[in-house]
Amino acid sequence: MNSTMLRTSAARSALRAAAPKSSTRAGLAGTTFVRGKATLPDLSYDYGALEPAISGKIMELHHKNHHNTYVTSYNNFSTQLEEAKAKSDIAAQIALQPLINFHGGGHINHTLFWENLAPTNQGGGDPPTGKLAQAINESYGSLDSFKEKFNTALAGIQGSGWAWLVQDTQTGNVQIRTYANQDPVVGQFRPILGVDAWEHAYYLQYQNRKAEYFKAIWDVINWKAAEKRLK
Amino acid sequence: MRSIMKSSVAFVSFLFTTSTIASDQQPFQFEAMAAPSHTLPALPYAYDALEPHISAQIMELHHSKHHQTYVTNLNAAMKTQAEAVHTSDIPTQVSLQAAIKFNAGGHINHSLFWQNLAPASSPEAKPSSAPSLVSQIKSTWGDEAAFREAFKAALLGIQGSGWGWLVKVETGAEQRLAIVTTKDQDPVVGKGEVPIFGVDMWEHAYYLQYLNGKAAYVENIWNVINWKTAEERFLGTRADVFKLLKTSI
Ligand SMILES: [Fe+2]
Ligand SMILES: [Fe+2]
Numbered sequence: 001m002n003s004t005m006l007r008t009s010a011a012r013s014a015l016r017a018a019a020p021k022s023s024t025r026a027g028l029a030g031t032t033f034v035r036g037k038a039t040l041p042d043l044s045y046d047y048g049a050l051e052p053a054i055s056g057k058i059m060e061l062h063h064k065n066h067h068n069t070y071v072t073s074y075n076n077f078s079t080q081l082e083e084a085k086a087k088s089d090i091a092a093q094i095a096l097q098p099l100i101n102f103h104g105g106g107h108i109n110h111t112l113f114w115e116n117l118a119p120t121n122q123g124g125g126d127p128p129t130g131k132l133a134q135a136i137n138e139s140y141g142s143l144d145s146f147k148e149k150f151n152t153a154l155a156g157i158q159g160s161g162w163a164w165l166v167q168d169t170q171t172g173n174v175q176i177r178t179y180a181n182q183d184p185v186v187g188q189f190r191p192i193l194g195v196d197a198w199e200h201a202y203y204l205q206y207q208n209r210k211a212e213y214f215k216a217i218w219d220v221i222n223w224k225a226a227e228k229r230l231k
Numbered sequence: 232m233r234s235i236m237k238s239s240v241a242f243v244s245f246l247f248t249t250s251t252i253a254s255d256q257q258p259f260q261f262e263a264m265a266a267p268s269h270t271l272p273a274l275p276y277a278y279d280a281l282e283p284h285i286s287a288q289i290m291e292l293h294h295s296k297h298h299q300t301y302v303t304n305l306n307a308a309m310k311t312q313a314e315a316v317h318t319s320d321i322p323t324q325v326s327l328q329a330a331i332k333f334n335a336g337g338h339i340n341h342s343l344f345w346q347n348l349a350p351a352s353s354p355e356a357k358p359s360s361a362p363s364l365v366s367q368i369k370s371t372w373g374d375e376a377a378f379r380e381a382f383k384a385a386l387l388g389i390q391g392s393g394w395g396w397l398v399k400v401e402t403g404a405e406q407r408l409a410i411v412t413t414k415d416q417d418p419v420v421g422k423g424e425v426p427i428f429g430v431d432m433w434e435h436a437y438y439l440q441y442l443n444g445k446a447a448y449v450e451n452i453w454n455v456i457n458w459k460t461a462e463e464r465f466l467g468t469r470a471d472v473f474k475l476l477k478t479s480i
């Protein structure tokens with residue numbers, strides 16, 4: 001699953017986002033370590049810039065603590081995976097797969113999430129245009145009806161997870177899919193737009209009123225970023 | 232088809248119905264199915280009784296909002312289920328299974344959780360209130376500290392939302408202790424499994440106080456584990472545990 005994941009465009013863009021620091025860190029990883037280490041990408045806006053939809057406190061904890069833990073853990077298990085491969089220890093490689101999936105997924109998902117959010121004065125909430133607007137209208141009738149279906153999908157997640165607007169790489173069609181925990185959008189589907197439905201994404205501000213968070217987040221959705229992901 | 236209907240009826244009746252037990256031998260009674268409505272059990276202590284380990288704000292939201300939502304959604308799903316059974320609408324019955332498992336699980340888990348917590352200053356919160364259980368914990372993990380380490384590692388290893396449980400597993404005349412983690416609201420209801428105590432590892436259980444520091448929450452929860460309840464569940468049967476649950480429903 002690891003190698004598949006790294007071949008996806010999502011993983012490449014996540015790694016690209018981390019590119020400036022990876023060259024300086026690569027040397028520390030030792031000679032057997034081919035890939036650069038994942039690093040926490042900078043946000044292109046301030047922590048408080050998404051208020052009132054998402055509080056500055058949530059953004060800071062979410063980015064600096066939660067996302068960073070995924071990065072650190074991914075690098076740690078990734079190193080262990082390299083060692084297991086070097087020793088041809090297949091059992092150890094298999095045992096590491098769920099950890100790579102979870103922490104690597106957490107890194108990819110959050111990287112894409114930060115990119116598909118924007119403050120209202122930087123285009124957050126401005127409706128999609130062009131091909132993406134057309135695809136949404138064809139599949140859902142209107143943007144409002146799409147948002148309603150997306151919010152229903154978010155509300156239906158049992159536990160922690162994400163809802164994504166994805167593009168089917170086989171048909172080119174867009175659809176809404178939910179993913180458990182940190183399962184990343186890989187394989188047949190291409191991530192276009194994601195919303196974090198883990199409680200840490202909203203709890204300090206919305207507590208159990210998650211429907212209010214799902215409603216408010218559309219004010220800071222960066223549709224321009226989503227449009228660029230559509231092929 | 233019948234097997235699906237019967238098993239869902241049996242599942243619900245076993246756990247919740249106090250008046251009528253629908254078993255495979257008895258004819259199904261629609262009235263019995265439609266009537267029971269589950270209610271939020273009262274906490275056996277005040278919202279602030281677990282401070283400073285679990286804040287009053289967390290306890291109040293957790294009990295009056297989160298647990299209540301599971302109860303509300305369970306009742307709604309059961310009502311729809313009863314109607315679907317009545318009209319032999321099998322696709323609807325099957326489609327409701329996930330919602331029933333999730334919300335019934337949420338109701339069961341939280342009901343057991345409240346009972347297996349106690350104020351830190353109370354005698355129930357001392358492991359000495361559970362002599363038989365502690366003795367088996369020691370023979371299983373070596374000592375209490377090793378058990379706590381193993382339990383902590385299991386809790387922190389949960390990927391996403393879920394629960395950690397100490398479970399008594401009965402296989403024939405034999406019984407052993409096991410640390411079990413479950414995802415989301417999956418309850419510990421397997422044959423021969425007796426849940427002894429559980430720890431909620433959903434973020435709503437600790438986030439307002441501990442933020443992303445869930446290891447500290449897991450450390451502190453030991454101060455408020457109700458060992459007296461744990462001992463009773465350990466010495467009792469699976470049916471006893473859920474009988475306790477029924478009295479609060
Ligand atoms: Fe998150
Ligand atoms: Fe059948």
Ligand SMILES: [Fe+2]
Pocket residue numbers: 293297341431433435436
């Ligand atoms: Fe909970």
